[in-house]
Amino acid sequence: MPLWRFTGIYGIAARGGRNHTWNLIRSLAASVSNLPWLMAGDFNEIMWRKDKSGGNERALAAMLIFRKAMIDADLSDVGSKNTIKGLNDEQGTWQVTPEEIHRLLLSYFQQIFTAESVERDAINTVMEATPVKVTTDMCSDLMKPYTSDEIRHALFQMHPSKSPGPDGFEQDEEEIYKLARQTGNLYVRVVCAMMK
Numbered sequence: 001m002p003l004w005r006f007t008g009i010y011g012i013a014a015r016g017g018r019n020h021t022w023n024l025i026r027s028l029a030a031s032v033s034n035l036p037w038l039m040a041g042d043f044n045e046i047m048w049r050k051d052k053s054g055g056n057e058r059a060l061a062a063m064l065i066f067r068k069a070m071i072d073a074d075l076s077d078v079g080s081k082n083t084i085k086g087l088n089d090e091q092g093t094w095q096v097t098p099e100e101i102h103r104l105l106l107s108y109f110q111q112i113f114t115a116e117s118v119e120r121d122a123i124n125t126v127m128e129a130t131p132v133k134v135t136t137d138m139c140s141d142l143m144k145p146y147t148s149d150e151i152r153h154a155l156f157q158m159h160p161s162k163s164p165g166p167d168g169f170e171q172d173e174e175e176i177y178k179l180a181r182q183t184g185n186l187y188v189r190v191v192c193a194m195m196k
Contacts, residue, residue: 002036009041015062018045022069029073039075047077 007028011021021043029037045066046052070077086096087104095101134142 004036004038007037007039009039009043011042011044013044018062019065022065025069025073025075029075037075 009021009025012018025039043066046058046063047067047070048063049058052058084101086094087101089095089100089104095104
């Protein structure tokens, strides 16, 4: 099996600290042998303006500094499609059908996140040592049904290019956002009725 190197990265989010991330990448690149190198994660910066959707436009200078760091490290942007084209099954056979890939992923994650045995005493010891952050009163407040004002506030806080989740809204969130802005209370009443 050929050897290669993988580095997962989470770049410093504060703009003033991003040079630390770029210098770290340069340092890692300098220490690399001749092994192929894959780096993936969240750099907290984009290479190109087309990589960003919504919000304020990114500063060109910041993108140029990021691109320079990638060039200095001899790294190439391969995009972010997140496409799995196939997986080896339990027998080592390459599987490419969506159904088989789904089965393999489901099986893998069920296996790694399922405990074979649970030590109740150890769990109880940890739970007793863990300070309570959510009081009973806080919990009862959190369990109350959403009010129309809370729903309205959440709806109008969303950016038109952001999807609120797998509840059907993501199909055309820009149109829903425009409708909410145009119809105001009517739209909020409909959404409130759906959520209650």
